[in-house]
Amino acid sequence: MVDKSEKFNWLVRVGYFSRAILYSVLGLVALTNASQIAEGTDGIFRAIEDYPAGIAILWIMVVGLAAYAAFRFCSLLFDIENSGSDAKGWGKRVGHAGSGIAHLALAFSAYQFASAAGGSGNGAEEAAAGILSVPFGGAVLGLLGLAFFLAAAHQAKKGISGEFMHRISSRAPDATRWLGAAGYLARGVVYLVIGWSLVQAGFMSGGADEIRTLGDAVASLAGEGFVFTLTALGLMLFGLFSLVLARYRIIPDMGAHGKVPAFRA
Template sequence: MATLQMGHGPSMDRLEQAGHTVGGWVARYARFGYAARGVVYATIGVLAVKLALGSGGKATDTKGALVTLAEQPFGIVLMSLLAAGLVAFAAWRFVQAILDPEQKGRDGKGLVTRAGYFGSGILHVTLALSAVHLVTGAGAQKGRGTQGWTAELLSQPFGAALVALVGAGVMAFAIAQFRNAYTAKFREKLSLGRMTPTHREWAIRVSRFGLAARGVVFTLIGGFLLLAALRSNPSEAKGLDESLAVLADQPFGAVLLGIVALGLVAYAAYLFLQARYRRIVAP
């Protein structure tokens, strides 16, 4: 089994001392998954950039990005690869959640992190199923959308509190994205030593920009969910595509959307860096 050279981050050194290895099929499939996510986010970002420039494009979400990619030449081949990559990423998330190869632990913070990995795995399974539907010609998988499941939650006892709780969770995730962008702590998980100093510095800058832009998007999504809870109105809830559309409708909306859209392209570049350079600890 091939072993990748580990860096000198304190958490990674601890993992090395614990006897974990890097490489093998877990690493290969995880890298494939990160690359697939990068393609999806690059598509969302490029379409939003084109919309901001007034040259076509649209505000879309991950499923909309898949539909757009499926319409391209060799779209079926691309969808097949993306479906496999998204399944691979979901599997990696389940490994992170259940087997805990990165030793997040069982304290409160660790369990929350692992629960987030598990939720991410489920979301990517549903996204992979959408890609499979496009491959088989069944069309895009229909879902309830953000407003649909918000309405479902609001119809339950203490529904407004449930929606507010989800909104608060999304806001907390957005704050974590901003924190990661500010501290650049993601560097501990990347083996960038093979890059030149200049390339390494640019890789970090682009990654920070991408994480910050993702933080902006999730701040909007979380804010709209809190508004929906406050007003008990599911139509106030908005997903990724609708949040980008709201940005475009603001004063100087083209500028705002353009900055965030470029940030989403930068986030895609960050995911490609993860695919190439992330230290992946096999269980």
């Protein structure tokens, strides 16, 4: 049974707030501190750690990112977003679960910094090396890369169509549509880079060191001129968009008996 109390509602909103911090800092660091963004995702958390009250912010992100991950897992298990149970619906729900896994990993990284344990810096490579060491591990990584290509296309589609607005309150600022469009298109570019790194590692014998995480993917674009600049700006705008979602996103309610809800759109 999913806890659909007001506490759960607020935890999800803290999750969007945490995502806002993450992407805003990612874009800002990419534009202002190339050496730090070269450290990948750890560089983002190290930048937050250096801010005033940085440790407190990191603890908020630990809770928020974990809560957002739980929200996404609920989409897979309980269909709280009313995606449906046909092939397209299950595709969306599995995609939400993938988002949940990614944000849970980010929550763990934030925890490492908040608890003074420090980031590992190579967690993704270690995980990829473990997968490559088992039979058909390369195929698994390659297929995951193809899934990221599909996710990139979906991000671009959302940005162009504006379909994300259906689940945002009409009281949201007028600029929300354009903030979301820029943000989703930028995320599409990042997902393409991550997907290509997985395809290289899995299908082209590129090795685990080819894997790109969120920060690594942005850093790899640093030599691409305006593509890098536009992507970094788009990610900053996605951070602002996530801040709007923290306030105006419509959180779906479960039915009285934990069944599929009637979405409050």
